[in-house]
Amino acid sequence: MATDGPSADSAGVTTTRKTFALLEALRDEEGCTITELTARTSLTKSTVYRHLQTLTELGYVIERDDGYYLSFRFLQLSETPRTRTPGYTAAKRTVFELGEETDERAVFIVEENYEAVYIHRYGSLSDTMIGKRRPLHSMASGKVILAEWDDDAVAAFLEATELEQLTENTITDPDDLYAELETVRERGYAVNDQEHMDGLRGVAVPVYTPDDELLGSLGVFGPTTRLPDEYVHGELPNRLWDKAGEIKVTLAYGE
Amino acid sequence: MATDGPSADSAGVTTTRKTFALLEALRDEEGCTITELTARTSLTKSTVYRHLQTLTELGYVIERDDGYYLSFRFLQLSETPRTRTPGYTAAKRTVFELGEETDERAVFIVEENYEAVYIHRYGSLSDTMIGKRRPLHSMASGKVILAEWDDDAVAAFLEATELEQLTENTITDPDDLYAELETVRERGYAVNDQEHMDGLRGVAVPVYTPDDELLGSLGVFGPTTRLPDEYVHGELPNRLWDKAGEIKVTLAYGE
DNA sequence: GATAGTGTTTTGCTATCCGGAACATTGATG
DNA sequence: CATCAATGTTCCGGATAGCAAAACACTATC
Numbered sequence: 368m369a370t371d372g373p374s375a376d377s378a379g380v381t382t383t384r385k386t387f388a389l390l391e392a393l394r395d396e397e398g399c400t401i402t403e404l405t406a407r408t409s410l411t412k413s414t415v416y417r418h419l420q421t422l423t424e425l426g427y428v429i430e431r432d433d434g435y436y437l438s439f440r441f442l443q444l445s446e447t448p449r450t451r452t453p454g455y456t457a458a459k460r461t462v463f464e465l466g467e468e469t470d471e472r473a474v475f476i477v478e479e480n481y482e483a484v485y486i487h488r489y490g491s492l493s494d495t496m497i498g499k500r501r502p503l504h505s506m507a508s509g510k511v512i513l514a515e516w517d518d519d520a521v522a523a524f525l526e527a528t529e530l531e532q533l534t535e536n537t538i539t540d541p542d543d544l545y546a547e548l549e550t551v552r553e554r555g556y557a558v559n560d561q562e563h564m565d566g567l568r569g570v571a572v573p574v575y576t577p578d579d580e581l582l583g584s585l586g587v588f589g590p591t592t593r594l595p596d597e598y599v600h601g602e603l604p605n606r607l608w609d610k611a612g613e614i615k616v617t618l619a620y621g622e
Numbered sequence: 623m624a625t626d627g628p629s630a631d632s633a634g635v636t637t638t639r640k641t642f643a644l645l646e647a648l649r650d651e652e653g654c655t656i657t658e659l660t661a662r663t664s665l666t667k668s669t670v671y672r673h674l675q676t677l678t679e680l681g682y683v684i685e686r687d688d689g690y691y692l693s694f695r696f697l698q699l700s701e702t703p704r705t706r707t708p709g710y711t712a713a714k715r716t717v718f719e720l721g722e723e724t725d726e727r728a729v730f731i732v733e734e735n736y737e738a739v740y741i742h743r744y745g746s747l748s749d750t751m752i753g754k755r756r757p758l759h760s761m762a763s764g765k766v767i768l769a770e771w772d773d774d775a776v777a778a779f780l781e782a783t784e785l786e787q788l789t790e791n792t793i794t795d796p797d798d799l800y801a802e803l804e805t806v807r808e809r810g811y812a813v814n815d816q817e818h819m820d821g822l823r824g825v826a827v828p829v830y831t832p833d834d835e836l837l838g839s840l841g842v843f844g845p846t847t848r849l850p851d852e853y854v855h856g857e858l859p860n861r862l863w864d865k866a867g868e869i870k871v872t873l874a875y876g877e
Numbered sequence: 878g879a880t881a882g883t884g885t886t887t888t889g890c891t892a893t894c895c896g897g898a899a900c901a902t903t904g905a906t907g
Numbered sequence: 908c909a910t911c912a913a914t915g916t917t918c919c920g921g922a923t924a925g926c927a928a929a930a931c932a933c934t935a936t937c
Contacts, residue, residue: 379672379675379676379679380637380641380672380673380676380893380894381892381893381894381925382635382637382638382893382894382924382925382926383637383638383641383673383676383677383680384676384680385925386635386638386641387680387682390699391698391699393702394698394699394702397702397703397706400883400884401883401884401885402882402883402884411926411927411928412883412884412885412927412928413885413886413887413926413927413928413929414925414926414927416884416885416886417634417635417925417926418635418638420634420885421634421635421638421639422638424634425638425639425642426735427642429734429735436703436706437699437700437702437703438703438734438735439700439703439704439732439734439739439741439753440734440753441696441699441700441702441703441753442700442703442704442739442741442752442753443649443753443754444645444646444649444692444696444699444700445692445694445696445697445699445700445701445753446700446750446752446753447648447649447652447692448652448691448692448693448694448696448697449694449697449750450749450750451652451691453747453748456747456748456750457747460718460744463715463718477694479684479693479694479695480681480684480693484694484697486694486697489715492708492711492712492872492876493708493711494705495701495704495705495711497697497701498694498695498696498697498698498700498701499698500695617747621747635924635925636894636924636925637893637894637895637924637925640894655914655915656914656915656916657913657914657915666895666896666897667896667897667914667915667916668895668896668897668898668916668917668918669894669895669896671915671916671917672894672895675916
């Protein structure tokens with residue numbers, strides 16, 4: 368069931384909301400029939416059919432014998448933000464190298480609408496996580512990004528969001544978060560110590576452009592058994608700083 | 623000016639077409655103001671405003687001081703097809719390795735609606751090409767894919783499309799294409815010899831799943847000066863076969 | 878052949894979307 | 908400060924586009 372579907376209480380263009388409810392149902396499960404999409408959305412059969420026909424004509428949905436699929440044409444819409452700045456493209460290559468060198472999951476994450484968004488990721492073949500959104504406060508990468516903001520900006524974030532408790536370790540008290548961000552600023556890196564998911568640790572550093580603007584956050588995560596304290600506070604941040612510096616150099620001097 | 627916008631002659635849900643006209647205008651140029659989008663689309667100012675507000679509420683568009691931007695949320699829609707099969711994810715890593723090893727542009731391409739679509743690419747920081755669509759007949763990767771089809775399927779393709787002439791070398795005669803596909807089948811690889819763009823050569827091979835289904839096409843391309851005949855017909859296809867085989871093995875036995 | 882399930886088309890109704898106009902805001906200029 | 912132009916935001920009445928329900932067509936199964 369698509370979670371971002373149209374709501375009767377929402378303003379705006381209702382037809383557009385219905386279209387996206389349908390697209391999100393397909394996002395969550397491809398190859399659905401019209402009957403299945405009717406069940407997954409709160410739309411009627413003929414509305415589903417009509418929207419699908421339109422989306423198919425526009426090239427955003429593919430109809431096959433067994434059902435409907437999202438088209439690769441959405442790549443054109445997603446690559447526009449993902450290549451918004453050459454830094455994002457440079458980070459892609461770095462994430463790959465980092466993943467290979469550490470033999471762990473490597474990620475490049477940015478913030479959008481107060482959420483951490485996976486832009487690039489090196490890891491398993493199954494779930495690429497790209498495009499997925501996570502709370503800023505419970506991730507090393509998110510904390511790195513928050514640490515770049517002044518207190519007013521962090522206060523606005525706290526006003527607009529809730530410090531959701533995901534594990535026993537998750538920071539849920541604003542004062543604790545301010546203190547943690549201060550630690551991140553001093554250290555130059557952030558650690559997620561099972562704050563997002565039990566058994567998982569992560570380290571992240573900020574990535575700056577040659578103009579010293581924050582580009583995003585470069586991070587590595589893995590099971591606690593493979594990321595002990597000495598590594599998390601020693602070699603790993605060092606390696607991440609090196610890699611972040613490589614991105615900066617690539618941007619300053621070209622490939 | 624968005625090229626896939628709504629047309630007065632089209633059937634279907636007109637409101638949805640207007641929404642996508644707007645999204646495509648933003649795809650082509652980000653950071654536009656309402657006035658600019660009104661000029662770029664044939665929509666009126668209040669329609670533009672209304673749709674943008676809806677898209678912003680849905681999280682697909684971001685409003686900033688200087689204009690409107692596409693959200694990373696589109697990654698969620700594009701990653702669904704791009705991770706439709708683990709083979710595509712495996713191909714991503716291989717494309718990177720291939721690009722690094724050859725020091726050329728490396729690509730993984732699939733077919734959708736009779737067009738070649740760049741799914742993964744290793745190359746310059748500027749234009750990543752991902753999501754872009756190209757004619758099948760003028761690309762090595764496209765010819766590899768066409769060579770996998772039987773004559774009926776190729777005939778249907780020829781019926782539905784036009785063999786557009788892009789360079790002097792482009793194949794524009796159906797009989798020539800059939801002959802070329804036969805050559806591709808015999809050789810096991812395809813060459814694009816300045817058929818798509820003057821000065822550019824490419825080589826591509828098919829990538830198969832462990833079930834021997836066609837996954838897509840793995841290719842390398844670069845300027846003719848760097849891709850001479852001996853390389854194009856010798857070491858390069860060999861390397862591509864090796865890499866394609868690696869994908870197959872990865873899929874068969876895991877990472 | 879009959880039947881159930883699913884996809885496609887039809888159709889009348891009305892609410893939604895639209896576009897034009899009014900209004901609000903902002904920045905620049907004198 | 909006042910004025911003005913440009914741009915963004917809201918309002919509003921009308922009509923048509925979108926809707927949902929129903930009818931119809933198609934397919935697979937027994």
